[in-house]
Amino acid sequence: MAVLHRDDRREGYYRYRGTAKPDKTAVHAEKTRKLLRDNKQRISFNATSMRALSIRLNQQIAQALCDGLKVTRLAEAAELSRWAVRTVGLSADDVVPSGLPAEQRLAEIRQLKSELAELEESKTSLEDHRLNLLAGARRRGVLDDHELAALSGLQRETIRKITWGVQPEPGAIPA
Numbered sequence: 001m002a003v004l005h006r007d008d009r010r011e012g013y014y015r016y017r018g019t020a021k022p023d024k025t026a027v028h029a030e031k032t033r034k035l036l037r038d039n040k041q042r043i044s045f046n047a048t049s050m051r052a053l054s055i056r057l058n059q060q061i062a063q064a065l066c067d068g069l070k071v072t073r074l075a076e077a078a079e080l081s082r083w084a085v086r087t088v089g090l091s092a093d094d095v096v097p098s099g100l101p102a103e104q105r106l107a108e109i110r111q112l113k114s115e116l117a118e119l120e121e122s123k124t125s126l127e128d129h130r131l132n133l134l135a136g137a138r139r140r141g142v143l144d145d146h147e148l149a150a151l152s153g154l155q156r157e158t159i160r161k162i163t164w165g166v167q168p169e170p171g172a173i174p175a
Helices: 024-067 071-078 082-091 102-140 145-152 156-163
Strands: 003-006 013-016
Touching: 024 071, 024 082, 024 102, 024 145, 071 082, 071 102, 102 145, 102 156, 145 156
Parallel strands: none
Antiparallel strands: 003 013
């Protein structure tokens, strides 16, 4: 931005070489884009980790059944129904007895279950954060629903439904 001004003290002009202040809406839109991209990546990583942990848990349950542990004890350790434990056991074909003690196997299953519970909690907090970001962006009107859908990984109608009536927490999108 160059503006010529007349200098009254001498003959000539000086040039103002300042820069225009950025538009607040554009700044908020860019911050929202970055936060939504990061959140989508974290949710994706969380989902991948949960799948891997679930597979390991299922393998441990199948191995424990093959080693001769009772379905009831496994169901209590894994915090699953007996039907789910039986289903996991029947779905594994390539399992051979390992000879590990039952208590060690149950401890591994409990550990995997607790890690899975921690991932569930982090998933819930990430989804709550995404909801606050979406509600704040819709309320401010900095991004349209289609761009929000592309950035969040949700469908446009889903975004409209889940953000309906939600008051974003203060500071959801930093100013």
